[in-house]
Amino acid sequence: MNKTILLKSRPEGTPTLDNFEFAEIDKPTVSEGQVLLKTKYVSVDPYLRGRMRDEKSYIEPFQLDEPIQSGIIAEVVASENPDFKTGDYINGMLDWKKIQTHNGKGLQKVDQSKAPLSAYLGILGLTGITAYVGLLKIGEPKEGETVLVSGASGAVGSVVGQIAKIKGCKVVGIAGSDEKINLLQDTFGFDEGINYNKTNTMQKAIKEACPNGVDIYFDNVGGEILDAAIANMNRFGRVVNCGAISLYNETEQPTGPRLETSLVKKSLKMQGFIARDYQDDFNKIVPQLASWLQKDKLTYEETIVDRFENIPQAFIDLFDGKNKGKMVVKV
Incomplete structure (x- = not known):
């Protein structure tokens, strides 16, 4: 049947x-x-x-x-x-x-x-496309900038970090175990990793891993990690809101630090998106991802x-x- x-x-x-x-x-x-x-x-x-x-x-x-x-x-x-x-x-x-x-x-x-x-x-489907458009269309990375990625060992986050490296950025990933941190550095080429389960103060941990501040924060989790990332953003930094998995199962509206002051003082851009916003570009994006994959610039x-x-x-x-x-x- x-x-x-x-x-x-x-x-x-x-x-x-x-x-x-x-x-x-x-x-x-x-x-x-x-x-x-x-x-x-x-x-x-x-x-x-x-x-x-x-x-x-x-x-x-x-x-x-x-x-x-x-x-x-x-x-x-x-x-x-x-x-x-x-x-x-x-x-x-x-x-x-x-x-x-x-x-x-x-x-x-x-x-x-x-x-x-x-x-x-x-990597050749919506996952890869999401990473590509979020980082390149909204984050607009420049060579030498620092990119911070949460949910970094996941499907989207791992691709974001690799594309950021292709673009000449320093990349720091946040994940939930030492095994995943090793994966980020050994397999995906991240420069640094933060294990949030071994970190008492995420804001301090980000500052130590990103001593020059954060230019782009690619957010897959939301919540307290987003708050800590905002506190470490450089002037004219960009926050790419891809997901908020830490909040998806909440039954009440969560509250946290108010971000307006930081957004204004630092002239930050913060934007959410879905991959289908860029559907007209899919036929160009997938061949680029495939090319990077074939040239071993991407792995998954x-x-x-x-x-x-x-x-x-x-x-x-x-x-x-x-x-x-x-x-x-x-x-």
Whole structure:
């Protein structure tokens, strides 16, 4: 039987397995203009937590008792669409289903001869694109500047740091274990690392790691680490707000230091974004990322979890920092 994963209930705080429901469904048949897709890899991402809330955002919330969606690599196993043939692999925003049909709109073919299929959900997918546009379009790094990255061992953060190094910057990463700090320095080429679980005063730790101050802070976590980074920003610094995973499961509106004074005194720029704001540039960005990858200027880590049934747990594990690099489920 075919299977799907539904949103059973909206999480209160950190998601649990009880918020998800597995359902057996019929295998669909392909109609004119459609393709029949077999799921191969599923992306689990922190932003999906926001779609589990019943509130207005840049993307529609998930509906209860309906399939959850995310980026998926699938194989075309039957086609009645002239743009796709059996055996093609595609990348698209699809339902958490083992097998499904699609009209082909928005699906992009991927070439497994150029990179592993899972890479198209990570460094050659929205992950890499997010790192690229956030750092280069908003951060606008200049050679010799200091770039600070939180969530640095994660999918986006690890790519941000590497691109910053390509641009001639000093790069400092923040992560939650010595193992991850070693990964940042030994694999991704970061200059320094800060283990937030071994740091009593984050503001002081950032100052020691960035003695010349911070020119660009790429923020993936929000909260107290953002406050500490702002305190260390140089004049005309740029804060790139990519995510705030430390706040996603809060049930009440958190409060913290007021940033307005620092923004004015230091003439800081602070901007949030989503990768799709720059969708018109995707066809230029992905080849650039691929070129850097082929020239060994970029590398990547993946945490690959096996089995369709483990998708919800893999998603939950993101909030405990159990991933190194991109978290992907192999079906």
